[in-house]
Amino acid sequence: MKSSHGTVRQLADALQQQAVSAGATATSVRGADWRLATVTATGAGTVTADGIVCRRLESYVLPAIGDLIVISQSSSGNWIACGRLSGVADQAWTQPTLATGFTHDGNSNGNVLYRQIVIGGTRVMQWRGGLGITYASNAIQNGGDSLASALPTALRPASLRSLPAACSASASSSLSLKIDARTDGQLRVVGTTTSTTDAYATPIIRPPWVSLNGLQYSLD
Numbered sequence: 001m002k003s004s005h006g007t008v009r010q011l012a013d014a015l016q017q018q019a020v021s022a023g024a025t026a027t028s029v030r031g032a033d034w035r036l037a038t039v040t041a042t043g044a045g046t047v048t049a050d051g052i053v054c055r056r057l058e059s060y061v062l063p064a065i066g067d068l069i070v071i072s073q074s075s076s077g078n079w080i081a082c083g084r085l086s087g088v089a090d091q092a093w094t095q096p097t098l099a100t101g102f103t104h105d106g107n108s109n110g111n112v113l114y115r116q117i118v119i120g121g122t123r124v125m126q127w128r129g130g131l132g133i134t135y136a137s138n139a140i141q142n143g144g145d146s147l148a149s150a151l152p153t154a155l156r157p158a159s160l161r162s163l164p165a166a167c168s169a170s171a172s173s174s175l176s177l178k179i180d181a182r183t184d185g186q187l188r189v190v191g192t193t194t195s196t197t198d199a200y201a202t203p204i205i206r207p208p209w210v211s212l213n214g215l216q217y218s219l220d
Contacts (some may be wrong), residue, residue: 034072034082039065047081054081061120084121091116097148098131101141106130106209107168112146116155116219125155125181127215131189135206138194148184157181161217162190168207173198177210181217 037049040062046053054071056063060083063069070082093113098104104111109130117124132147151157161181169175178190189210195202 004022034070036085037069037071038182039063039067039069039081039211041065049081052079054079056081057083059120062122067121086118093128096151097207099142099146099148101134101136102146103132103134104129106132107211109209109211109213112212114151114155123219125157125217125219127187128210131212133189133192133206133208133210135192138196138206140189140192140206143188144189144192145165146189147185147187151187152185155219156183156185157217157219159183163215163217165210165212165215167210172205172207173203173207174207177205177207179210179212179215 037052039047039049040051041048042065043053046055046059047067047069048054049069049071052071055078057080060069060081063081063084066102067084068086071079072082073079093115095111095113098112107130110128112127112129114125114127117126133140135141160183163179163181164176165179167175167177173210174191177192180186180188182188182189190205191205193202193205195204197204198204
């Protein structure tokens with residue numbers, strides 16, 4: 001009897017283990033699940049990761065082979081690619097040293113700060129704060145280059161980035177200037193004049209401040 005009971009128990013244990021193993025691989029049993037996977041191919045709205053074809057979420061843009069992503073499977077067996085895991089650390093806001101002729105907190109807009117973040121897999125540079133401007137002989141100083149030293153190479157754009165920035169209406173017939181984020185690591189203010197008379201051909205554009213709030217551009 002003991003031998004018979006032992007055989008029955010072993011059979012029951014084997015059947016239970018088989019059911020557990022089958023349930024672990026059956027989506028109808030285990031329900032939805034997610035995992036990490038590496039992209040090996042890309043398609044129109046899809047990626048293949050670890051041999052699994054997954055539909056991309058709309059937020060997962062510009063997929064690339066080698067991306068480490070989160071993929072998720074529904075209880076019915078459908079797979080989606082939720083998005084790329086960041087491979088670049090976001091940078092805390094940093095206050096640069098400004099060149100002669102430029103000061104922080106222009107028009108009480110706060111100190112000039114910058115940081116690098118990642119948006120949709122693209123490295124992006126963001127600026128904020130108010131840049132105060134003083135002139136020498138009616139001309140902007142340092143040719144408009146506002147930083148005492150160039151930004152690190154990793155924070156320089158791949159090509160010139162030109163953007164508009166709001167400026168003071170005082171001593172200026174224009175309410176905006178051009179900001180050039182240059183490949184040499186400088187942030188240059190462009191568009192001021194040395195004119196002392198406000199004429200159509202030579203307007204006075206010497207605002208005491210320019211706002212960098214909202215200034216943003218891709219680095220790649």
